[in-house]
Amino acid sequence: MNLKIIWKLIQKEALLVLNDKSILLVLFVAPFLYLFLIGTTYIKKDEEKVSVGVVDMDHTKSSRTFLNKLNATQKVDLNHAYYSLPEANTGISAFDVQGYVYIPYGFEKKLKRKETAPIGLVLNNTRFLPSNDINKAVTLVSLDYAMTSREKFFESKATLPKLARSNADPISVQVNSVYNPTNNYGDFLLPFVLFLILHQTLLIGLSESVASDREKGLMKVGFKDSNNNFINYISGKIGLYLLLFLAYSFFVLLVVFPFFDLPIHGNLMALIGGSVIFLLATTLYGWFFASFFNTETGAMEVIAFTSYPVFLITGVTWSINEMPLIVQFISNLIPLRPFFIFVKKLAIMGVDAPLYLNEIIHLLILLLVGYVAAYFRFRYLQKREPKLGNNRRAPLSTP
Amino acid sequence: MLGNWGIYRVFKRELLRLAQQKSVRNLFIIVPLLAFFLLGAIYYKGALRELPIAVYDNDNSTLSRTYIRFLEASPTFKITHYISSDEDIENAFVKNNVEAVFYIPKDFYKNVLKKIPVQVKIYSNSTNIVFGNLVYRSAVQISQLVSASVAIKRMAPLGIDPSKISGTLLPIQVNSRVLGNPQYNYSYYLIPGLSIVLLQMIVFIAASRAFNNEWKNNSFQGLVAASKGNFLSMLFGKYLAFLTYGLSLCGIVLAVLFPVFGIPIYGNIGSLMTLLFLLITVNIFLGFGLSLLFKNELIALDLAIFYNSPAFVFSGFTFPIWAMPWFNRAYADIIPFTHFLTGFLKVYQLDTPLHFIWPEIGKLLVFLLVGFLLILGGLALNRKLIFPVKKMEAI
Structure with a gap:
């Protein structure tokens, strides 16, 4: 050398x-x-405000409350209102929205009668990231409803509010994203x-x-x-x-x-x-x-x-x-x-x-x-x- | 009869010229074969299953074992390690290569019986968010299932109308319908997009050497002779030859790569071919534009590679364009693949009718216009090289 x-x-x-x-x-x-x-x-590290459509056939206070809760999440932006399912499907086909939430008629009535109120979530899964984020947000909001409903049930049976809350979700889960806290x-x-x-x-x-x-x-x-x-x-x-x-x-x-x-x-x-x-x-x-x-x-x-x-x-x-x-x-x-x-x-x-x-x-x-x-x-x-x-x-x- | 037609003579000459070039053989045969099949092999399993996880059961009770059985039954997880100390949790990701650690606290069962709230802690390795998201989704599902079954047991003795149990437990039931790749198959998701981005790069890069390579090799006179000095014959003769090569590559992707890796072709094949034809045409003419503008083929090649290499990142396929800053969104807009991809996903994954892709077709046609403008620019800049015969006549 x-x-x-x-x-x-x-x-x-x-x-x-x-x-x-x-x-x-x-x-x-x-x-x-x-x-x-x-x-x-x-x-920006992550996406926010994914474009989501709404088909609200119920037009009640309950449906609006649910949608407002969903819209308040970080990842979802309810920015298209459709009046029918074919119209909403057109919105997905044109890529105007990455998914839509369908609230059928009778949503509020079922909630008040303590029956399960089904809603529809249609996802455009051609791209995984927005589809996952919408799915996650809708699931979390519906789980939030589940906790509130159970809590109210226990309270109605003369259970203390604190105890009612713990009874509603006896086994909670805490997911810690290690090394990338916001995932x-x-x-x-x-x-x-x-x-x-x-x-x-x-x-x-x-x-x-x-x-x-x-x-x-x-x-x-x-x-x-x-x-x-x-x-x-x-x-x-x-x-x-x-x-x-x-x-x-x-x-x-x-x-x-x-x-x-x-x-x-x-x-x-x-x-x-x-x-x-x-x-x-x-x-x-x-x-x-x-x-x-x-x-x-x-x-x-x-x-x-x-x-x-x-x-x-x-x-x-x-x-x-x-x-x-x-x-x-x-x-x-x-x-x-x-x-x-x-x-x-x-x-x-x-x-x-x-x-x-x-x-x-x-x-x-x-x-x-x-x-x-x-x-x-x-x-x-x-x-x-x-x-x-x-x-x-x-x-x-x-x- | 065809021999009298300039375009045909140039087309035939170009087909032969390309076939004899080592670089074209590399680009159209070796690179696609290696790259396409490597991509196919990487994602051949399609969906992620049985992520390795570790469980730290600090309770060792009937309920904790039930919870673990739920984890074992999930197709998402595979328990590969049982750990027994807090210290092990810290090292599990590195030493045991697990993607998540489930920690069931001490007195888990006792506290449930005492109606004291308990919490299962899950540590997910989010250095890869694909795994992180999957762990989150499945962990929440399993925990909710176990939690709901305990909640029912607490409700029953208090007296509940059986018809109202499900409505109280789960007042809103989300019925999901997934359009476009409902299997969440990564192979169906990524391979079509990746293979076509490589395909368009190949076509663009090869086309960016179409004219300047002739100047470099002193073979341009042959092209002039074949076209009888007619530039349109040169242009469209070469275009047809490149289109033949480009469509052959499409054939390899659709007729060989997809079937070999079991990737289905959804959507109308006519609309799909229209889009692919347009993408290839746009890339050929943009490449020709560069080739005519830059005499030095290495510089043209550099620009072609610089311009095209980030096409996949900017296409919004894996990370959405709306989450990018304005400058990057603008860059994404000036890449034809971005617009092609939107149209492609509409047709290929959602099976939409042709009229839904008119906006994308319109945008691709604008790129075609840009290609012609570049060609005109090249004509203006290098006219002495492109029309050498006239100059000789003048002399």
Whole structure:
């Protein structure tokens, strides 16, 4: 390992980046653009006031009271009144409302007669989040009615009000949402999406650079400039990206997380340490895969399509145990998976070191896998790439 | 006879040119096969069942065991751990990988008998709100069931008209009807949307290299010759070729991916194909616009990727557009997929008649107009490259 050579190669890589508008855009514009665009998308963290319609056939004080209670909940906004079921169904079909509540004739009479008064709830379930929120709100309001009704029954039997209340709901339930007290969408998704943005822009930028070397026949030049030493070559090639994205990781953790009010409950230094291992493993993987592309466009096109599958396969949104074994195996080969678990445990759950040690070991193993894969690929390309002759192309650093 | 028609000659030439390009093979064969089937495999189980939970029964009584039996009987939960201390509760999420911990307090049964209110505490791991919501819904259901059965036992000795029991216990009964994916199947929910967002990205990205790639490879003269210098022949000949590739991808999604993963196709297939045809057409022409505006295909490609990559997030599919700030809502509006998706969900999930998707069709047509405006812009900016023959004649 020769530091002078590595420094020269890093400078050379910086020149390549500066001279390539596409890589420049990917490395210096895309991360900020996406961090802003995607980050602010979830800035309110959760939805409020989901549009809900009403078909009130009863038109009584009781039906209006029920609807007012429902409208007072945070997630529901009763903003469409319909006069018939077909009209309300049209409202759903046109996506004017995400659901509607149907109160049939005789609602009040049944309530007064102490009979069960059925109401209808029709949900547009094409999107799960609003549908769940409406369902939850209607269920909670109807449960509230149940408690009041039972309480009144016990009071009518000369039971003390306090006792009547406890008799009405003898076994209550308290659900504590741990690590995300308001159970909101932003806190659930955003920490991972921010790192996914860094992951993808790093991969696209690095892949473009490596593929560009191959396209322009500069791979061999790079090997020669590194004295055919793998450590020199790979450090020079990926060093710039590593430093840049380490700086971005600092930015995300120190600026973006607080800006979006995202928690970092664990040790910040440990988080940064884990990020270094993750970025190192990712850059080695990135170099390895990019070395199979012969053109910059080819590399970009393919890597751009990995964003959604790579994110979904990590198990952040869907349980990894529900996926087929082969998918679980592939998932475990991607550094993003242990890193996301590490971020979840350390930043969100704030656990102590022994509890995230497995993820660090996993990341280190993947780092080793990436290193070995890159090393053998380097040796292979050294032998395979055409030897430099007198008509060798000048390295970018040469004016 | 068709050979005399410029559009057909360009179409045929383009089909062959695309087939010979490695990048097109990657985009239209390798990427979809890998991505679509990976997505299908991720969600192949469809619904979440048997979430691992831990139970801390600090009472160990008949009633607490009854409560636990209710938990065991629920399809949502699977009790994987029984814990025995407060300390274990803290570590259960990390050490035992459970999604919730149910804590039944000491003297649970005794207090119920003494008519002292008791509370079951549930700690749900809300780092994933999909699990968090499911735990909440099922836990409330089960607890209400147990609570109501105890309440009935207290009411009975006080004297209650049997016909009024249900009305007193549950005065309002909510009868839910779920339209569009009543099974709450994640596979039906996410795979169609995700596969089509990838499909439109593929078409857009490929189209964004349609003209500038010819300039780069010095093959534009061949295109001019095939079209006899007629730009409309170039444009529509290329369009038909890209449309053929795009519709083939639709075929893979609808005829292979969906059946393989058991995803049903609801709705009118004609309306569905109209929407897909329009989405592909819009993306082809927007891509052509970029391709004509930017000589450097890498820059065109960058812009195509930047513009399209967040399409799924902004479409409002998983997080509603109305909950986004105005700037993000505006960005969502300038992505054709956002409007396509609304129409698609109406037809595909709700089986609505065609007239319900006129607003979305109208919006997609506006994007088509934008595509043509971009093409006109490209014509104005790079006319010397697009009409090289005239220049040569002038020389």
